[in-house]
Amino acid sequence: MKIGIVGLGLIGGSLGIDLRSQGHQITGISRQETTCKTAIAKGIVDRASTKFDLLQDLELMIVCTPISAIASTIKQIIPHLNTDTIITDVGSVKSPIVKECSQLWSNFIGGHPMAGTAESGIEAAQANLFTGAAYVFTPTEQTKPENIAKLKAIALDLNAVPYICDAQIHDRAVSYISHLPVMISASLIQACLQEPPDTLQLAQILASSGFRDTSRVGGGNPELGVMMAKYNRTELLRSLYSYRDNLDEIIDLIEAESWDSLAGVLKVNGEERSKFLN
Incomplete structure (x- = not known):
């Protein structure tokens, strides 16, 4: 398949590496000429350009820009595509993207590969990033079944696990397992920073794996965190309110010294946690 x-960056480059290794012909587009040269030199793409004039013969176009730029990028590339080209994206929020972009292009299907690292840029691209990861697609009622089948085949070429679901259900689910943890983690770091200097200094010295694990996502890319909140605002607020309610219940149990009840909550959590670790 001819894929653009x-x-x-990390996601686009990693897609290029794995899809090209499976025999697909990859055309890369970047704003930076140096990125294009690097992608060709590293064998990530077959050809690359800062312009859109290489897109006429593509069967699939994958938009790997930040969420805020997905729709505007699609508007730019549409004049250069043939009418049968499938467009998909890799944004972590789907409802607003699908709503806008499916009106721009009838063959648009929202996508979200659930993989990544803390690194960014073309130098961070790596093989096998998507192996074993979920790759979600969010078609609409107007989506052609054969186009869904093509995207599922692409996910399988990446050794990912394709899932098909409604965009809103996707956004509600990821608000809990992806976006909410970022905000909780950020709040944890912020709470520590409000302690007096002597307490803060000792906490920084003593911090080990527990703090490292729970604070990792809150210390990441601030632009990405803002985009999660902005584009998935309704579902993120819903999950934050739910989390706050559950946190209040735990506070109540500790204030009341209801240790057996607290133990019960922690026991259930311990039993259920493994179901989230696929």
């Missing part, structure tokens, strides 16, 4: 990738 706009945005040759």
